[in-house]
Amino acid sequence: MPAIVGGFKVTFRHAWRTLFEGKKVTMEYPEQKWTVPEGYRGAPYLVRDQEGSTKCVSCQLCEFVCPPKAITITPPGPAGQLAERSNAEKMPQEFEINFLRCIYCGLCQEVCPEEAIFLLKDYSITGHSRQELIFDKEKLLSLGGVHAGVQKWKHKAEEAKEQKDFPVKV
Numbered sequence: 001m002p003a004i005v006g007g008f009k010v011t012f013r014h015a016w017r018t019l020f021e022g023k024k025v026t027m028e029y030p031e032q033k034w035t036v037p038e039g040y041r042g043a044p045y046l047v048r049d050q051e052g053s054t055k056c057v058s059c060q061l062c063e064f065v066c067p068p069k070a071i072t073i074t075p076p077g078p079a080g081q082l083a084e085r086s087n088a089e090k091m092p093q094e095f096e097i098n099f100l101r102c103i104y105c106g107l108c109q110e111v112c113p114e115e116a117i118f119l120l121k122d123y124s125i126t127g128h129s130r131q132e133l134i135f136d137k138e139k140l141l142s143l144g145g146v147h148a149g150v151q152k153w154k155h156k157a158e159e160a161k162e163q164k165d166f167p168v169k170v
Contacts, residue, residue: 034123041106042120044071044097046137047144054141055116058092062108062117070101071108095137099125118144 027034036042044062049055063071074094109117120143127133135143 036121036123040119040121040123041104042122043099043102043104043125044106044108044117044119044140045143046095046116046140047118047147048141050146052146054091054137055114055147056092056095056137057114057116058090059113061111061113065107065111067105067107068101068103070098070103072096072098092137095140097135097140099133099135100130115147118147 047055058073058075060073060075063069063073072094073092073096076090076093104119106119109119125133
């Protein structure tokens with residue numbers, strides 16, 4: 001009985017605040033949007049570089065590291081697909097992410113050596129059928145757009161120049 005009375009106290013306290021003090025407990029979703037906190041891991045998407053070509057080089061690291069196996073990359077065949085950019089050996093023939101399987105862990109973004117995958121700040125990815133939630137390369141690139149400020153190797157070279165000696169403790 002004491003637990004039931006305690007539960008009623010909490011319920012009536014919340015009802016009192018909502019009804020008489022005007023404090024809203026719930027958010028009216030379509031009209032009010034949730035502000036996404038810093039570090040939120042949303043759905044992954046692909047980006048293009050400054051010239052507008054795909055940054056992905058079909059290394060398949062994101063596919064291998066994905067825990068639910070939501071990413072599927074079809075590399076170019078033995079003849080190879082002509083790369084859209086000069087500094088890439090190969091480009092993916094097909095790239096798919098199944099958002100029905102994706103657990104939004106962010107491992108694909110962390111492991112990508114070319115910084116071709118980023119995470120969305122959107123949390124409302126919906127579809128009317130299961131097939132709509134399997135995004136191909138073109139759909140993922142349309143979500144990402146062009147990231148002009150992403151130059152990972154340039155930043156790594158600057159970091160290496162700043163570090164004069166390798167810190168070895170003897």
